[in-house]
Amino acid sequence: MAYTVSMQCTKCDQQFEQSKKEVEVYKKFDAELPTICPDCRHHRHLIFRNERNIFYNTSHVTGKKIVSMIPPTSPFRVIDQDEWWSDKFDASIYARDYDFNKPFFEQFKDLQKEVPRWARLFVNCENSEFTNNSAEVKDCYLTFSSYESENLYYCTRVFKSNTCIDCMNIKESEYCSRCMDCQKCYNVHYSQSSEGCSDSYFLYDCRNCQNCILSAQLRNKEYCILNKQYEKNEYEKHKKEFLKNLARNKRKIEGEFKELKKTLFYKNLRLINTENSLGDFITGSKGITNGFYVVDCEDCFNVRDCSKCKDCYDNLANEESELCLEVDTSYELYNSKFCTYGVSLRDVTYCEQCFKLEDCFGCIGMKQEKNLILNKKYTKEEYGKMMKRIKEHMLKTGEWGKPFPPHLSPWPYNITTAYGYYPLTKEEALGKGYMWHEEQQEAKHFGKKYEIPIDINDVDESICDKILVCEKTGKNYKVIPQEFKFYKTFNLPIPRISPDQRYKDLLALQPPKKLRDTTCHTCKIPIKTVYPEESGYKVVCEKCYLEKVY
Ligand SMILES: [Zn+2]
Ligand SMILES: [Zn+2]
Known part of the structure; x- marks a missing residue:
């Protein structure tokens, strides 16, 4: 992509490039060219997304206690998704006339205060009350943004997988724990960026490996520890000791793993089965610019956590959509812009938490309708006329073609x-x-502090009744019976850190979603990478990586 203009971000002062394509796209969408850099745009999108916080709240309609992504302290009303879908709920009762004497965003904010919101976003989920942003999951607990999976606990963005704990960005895997950016793995734990591996611990960037411990960048290996080859018997002996002492030696082992990772050559960008693209962790895609965690997409720029999208720009967590500008947390959108939490929308602008709309503007909580403005129904002709007047009005107020300002995010x-x-x-x-x-003060636990036994063999199911104290944060947490069973089956120690902190630790392992210029450590050609300078990693171009690792 040929870059044309160099700009200075009006928010963070960073220099950024605006391509000819971007200028054309924004023009086509009748939107104003952004004056903030793609990173600041990403930040703004993230402000409109609550991925993994849920609370007990009360339904505005029935007064029933519900699990909700809106905290009870929020000024917004909330209803259960089942109630939302029922014929009894119709957000058109909140409809209003467009006020040409008031800025649009102010009118939208007024509407936000009245229309009850979805408690959670889920489609076809079974026995998974404590989940959000998920579809087709069964028997999951505190799991978010996942689909087509069963028995996931404390997972984020896990797809087509079964029985995993503390995993992030995992695909088609089974019986894994504490893994990130892995696929097709089986009984793998504490590992990262690996594929097709099984019965292993602490792997980094391995392919098709079995029975390996603390190893990195291995291909088709078995019985390796610290990348060193062992005989089967010897390996089994070491493994037994390793597991027995894992809880005691955890910090030392993590330190060794960290040191091992420093010795590696890192491929500058993780582009997998991908053509003509720039970004990190892009799979099965083509024509992507500045994309991160993108799967099966085509011709998009500034996209993060998107899958099956085509011609989408400045999007976060959009799926199966086409022709979208500035959209986040949505599914099946077509030719739409400035939308958040939308499902099956077409030719829609500035809508939030809507389903199956066509030609709508500034709506919240509406379903299966056409030609709406601020939840009010118009005829096709009226809608066209109104939209002309609204555009004139918003050009005057300086709002036309601009995304929702961050203060319209419904989340603390x-x-x-x-x-x-x-x-x-x-x-x-x-x-x-x-x-x-404000986090609610936890009820103080005055009982005697429970010491988790080092060896899982000394732990029985009664641990599920105990209140544990996180070693890192001092917060209380519990182990659920499914978790206990998992650790017991795989001979793994009970975690001494709370689930929330475990998520944070995992997130900290992910490279930033931000490109920087550098040169290949080996051949010195100029390259782009996501690994920060201060990581000290030896970053190489794809050619040099293939020479070293394969
Ligand atoms: Zn910026
Ligand atoms: Zn090179």
């Missing part, structure tokens, strides 16, 4: 996905106009 900053990547203190967040969620 510290429960948005942004918080994990761009942490702010309460004062900073409030100062920027965001809401803040």
Whole structure:
């Protein structure tokens, strides 16, 4: 892609490039060319997404206690998804006339205060009350943004997998724990960026390996420890000791793993079965610019966590969509812009939490309708006329073609996905106009501190009744029976860290979703990479990587 304009971000002052294609795209969507860089745009999208925080709340309609991604302290109303789908719920009762004497975003904010929101977003989920943003999952617990899976606990973005704990961005895997960016793995634990491996622990960038411990960049190997080949018998002996002492030696082992990772040559960008693309962790795609965690997409730029999208620009977590601009957390959208939490929308602008709409503008909580403005129904002709007037009005107010400003996010900053990547203190967040969620004081546990036995063989099911204390944060947490069974089956120690901190630790292993210029460690050609300078990693171009690792 030929770059044409170099710009300075009006938010972070960073220089960024605007391509000819971007200028054309924004023009085609009748949208204003952004003055902030793609990273700041990503940050804004993250503010509109609550990926993994759920709370007990009360249904606005029935008064029933429900599990909700909206905290009870929020000013917004909430209803259960079942209630939302019922014929009894119709958000057109909140419809209003467009007020040409008031900025649009203010009118939208007023609507936000009244229309009850989905408690959670899920499609065809079974026995998985404590999940969100998921589809076709069964028997899952505290699992988010996952689909077509069963028995997942504390997982985020896990697809087509079964019985996994503490995994992130995993595909087609079974019986894995504490894994990230892996696929087709079986009984693999504490591993990263590996594929087709089984019965292994602490792997990094391995392919088709079985029975390996603390190893990296191996291909088709068996019985390796610290990349060294062992005989089967010897390996089994070591493995037994390793598992027995895993809880005691965890920190030492993690340290060794970290050191091992420093000795490697890193491929600058993880582009898998992908053509003509720039970004990291792009699979089965082509024509992607500045994409991160992108699967089966075509001709998109500035996209993150998207799959099966075509011609989508500045999108976060959009799936099976085409021709979308500035869209986040959505599914099956066509020719739509500035939408959040939308499902099956067509020719829709500025809508939130809507389903199956066509030609709509500024709606919240509407389903199966056409020609709506601020939830009010118009005829096709009226809609066309109104939209002309609204455009004129919004050009005057300076709002036309601009995305929702961040203060329209319905989430307190510290429960948005942004918080994990761009942490702010309460004062900073409030100062920027965001809401803040006060964590409820945990009931203090005065009982005798329970010491988790080092050896899993000394643990029985009664541990599920105990209140455990996180070694890192001091927070209380529990082990659920399914988890206990898993650790027992695979002879793994009970975690001494709370699930929330385990998620944070996993997230910290992921390279930033941001490209930087560098040169290949070996051949010195200029390359782009996501690994930060301070990681000290030896980053190489694809050619040099293939020479070294294969
Ligand atoms: Zn910026
Ligand atoms: Zn090179």
